[in-house]
Amino acid sequence: MKNYHFKISNFAWIVSIGLLLMVFLGASISVAEMPKKLKIATILATGPDEPWDGALLEALKIVKAEKPYGLEINDPVYSEGVWGDSAEAVAKLYAKKGFDIVWLHSTYSDQVKKLMNKYPKTLFVVVGSGNQGLGKNQYWVYMRGHEPAYIQGIVSGMMTKSNILGAVASFPADDVYDAINSFIMGAESVNTNVKRKVSFIESWYDPPKAKETANAQFSAGADNILMISAAFESCTENKIFCHGYYKDWLSMAPDSIMTSLTISWVPHLRWVIDEWVKAKAAGKPFNGNMEPKWFSMAEGGSDIVLSDKLPADVKQKAMLAKQQILAGSLAVPLITTPIASN
Numbered sequence: 001m002k003n004y005h006f007k008i009s010n011f012a013w014i015v016s017i018g019l020l021l022m023v024f025l026g027a028s029i030s031v032a033e034m035p036k037k038l039k040i041a042t043i044l045a046t047g048p049d050e051p052w053d054g055a056l057l058e059a060l061k062i063v064k065a066e067k068p069y070g071l072e073i074n075d076p077v078y079s080e081g082v083w084g085d086s087a088e089a090v091a092k093l094y095a096k097k098g099f100d101i102v103w104l105h106s107t108y109s110d111q112v113k114k115l116m117n118k119y120p121k122t123l124f125v126v127v128g129s130g131n132q133g134l135g136k137n138q139y140w141v142y143m144r145g146h147e148p149a150y151i152q153g154i155v156s157g158m159m160t161k162s163n164i165l166g167a168v169a170s171f172p173a174d175d176v177y178d179a180i181n182s183f184i185m186g187a188e189s190v191n192t193n194v195k196r197k198v199s200f201i202e203s204w205y206d207p208p209k210a211k212e213t214a215n216a217q218f219s220a221g222a223d224n225i226l227m228i229s230a231a232f233e234s235c236t237e238n239k240i241f242c243h244g245y246y247k248d249w250l251s252m253a254p255d256s257i258m259t260s261l262t263i264s265w266v267p268h269l270r271w272v273i274d275e276w277v278k279a280k281a282a283g284k285p286f287n288g289n290m291e292p293k294w295f296s297m298a299e300g301g302s303d304i305v306l307s308d309k310l311p312a313d314v315k316q317k318a319m320l321a322k323q324q325i326l327a328g329s330l331a332v333p334l335i336t337t338p339i340a341s342n
Contacts, residue, residue: 035280038071038101038273041094043087045106047080050205051230051246052143052263056105059265068270069277087111095119101276106204107131112138123276123286129173133290139275141268142175142294145245146182148261148304149226150332151321152243153186155259155306156224157194158314159241160187166197166222168213168229170204174336176228179245179261181335183226190317197222197341207231214242224258232257248305259318260305267295298326 040060044053057076064073077099079090087104088111094102095115101123104112107130116124116137124138131140156165165187167180180198187194197217201209210231217225218238225235228245235242235256244250244260271293279286295301306318324330 034069035100035277036070036072038073038276039099040073040077040101040103041097041099042076042078042103042105043082043090043094043108044078044080045083046205048078052204053080053105055246055263056103056265059269062266063269063273068273071273071277084111088114091115091124092119095122101125101272103127103272109134109138109140120285123272123279123288125272128292129175131292133288133292135288135290137286137288139272139286139288140290140292141272142292143263143265143268143301144175144178144294144296144334145261145263145302146178146334147297147325147332148302148322149179149182150186150189150325151304151318152226152259152261153183153188154190154321155186155310155314155318156183156226156241156243157187157189157191158317159258159310160191160194160224162221162223163191163193164195164197164221164223166214166217166220166225167199168210168217168225168227168231169198169200170229171202172200172338176200177336177338178334179228180226180339181337182332183243184339185333185335186321195342196339198339199341201229203229205229207233250305250307254307254309258307258310262303262305264300264302267300268293271295297322298328 046053048054048057060076082090087108091102091104091111092115103125105127108126109131112124112126113134120137126140128142133140167183169176184196197220199213201213203209210229211234214225214234218240223240226243232242232253236253241258242256244257246263248260248262250257250260306315321330
């Protein structure tokens with residue numbers, strides 16, 4: 001019994017000391033206050049007229065109006081047409097000016113790598129392929145359009161008369177190949193005879209070059225073209241069907257554009273803000289992701305708009321595929337390997 005009593009006494013003493021330490025530490029460590037304001041600056045590779053960049057600026061306005069966590073968020077602040085050393089200088093300037101989040105809307109990991117340790121209180125965001133996971137205060141997001149691109153392929157496969165489909169894209173990158181692969185897979189799911197023409201204009205935004213490339217594909221027999229690089233004059237002039245990308249283009253050429261794949265950066269922004277608030281509220285360093293974060297159709301990252309001029313059976317097939325993707329009964333494979341003409 002004596003020995004048992006001794007153990008209890010020692011245990012009680014240890015607990016008492018522990019409680020005293022907790023009181024002492026509680027008195028000396030202040031709980032981080034929830035921030036009330038959030039300042040976001042963006043660096044754009046092209047500018048507001050380019051759909052990829054324009055969609056981000058639109059998303060910033062939406063999230064500002066939502067006031068997540070009651071935060072007061074500034075109106076969009078951005079620099080456009082910025083690359084290389086200039087991007088590093090602009091990002092550094094935004095960090096020095098006290099912007100909480102500096103969103104670099106393309107391939108900018110090389111620039112962030114030089115700044116992140118100097119500005120640990122700034123959360124940097126990079127977007128898309130060509131970046132690398134750096135962790136710490138760099139976060140990495142992707143846009144994946146492969147799910148709605150699959151539906152665009154279904155429409156193309158059913159609408160084509162030549163059985164030759166085209167794709168005009170910016171650069172050969174994995175977040176471009178995913179859409180082209182899905183577009184062709186969707187077409188092949190309804191038409192096993194389709195062939196493809198795949199071209200890259202080697203520019204983020206060059207409508208004249210995109211038109212020239214689409215004309216070349218038309219000359220090679222393509223009568224349905226996925227226009228990842230926005231330019232639809234070729235579609236109307238050659239009286240072929242085209243499919244838009246990144247935004248709703250249907251009103252631009254209603255007789256030619258049969259579908260548009262739309263994107264939203266809203267879920268990406270919400271996620272980044274969640275991460276920023278989480279770190280600030282806990283008083284801890286940022287913990288950036290090493291693998292890119294993206295959001296599916298079901299999560300609001302992308303969608304598809306269908307023309308009212310589609311034949312009823314085509315529209316029905318496309319809507320069924322959309323419903324199945326949203327329900328999870330149709331899983332569109334994410335394939336990022338290069339695909340060429342055949």
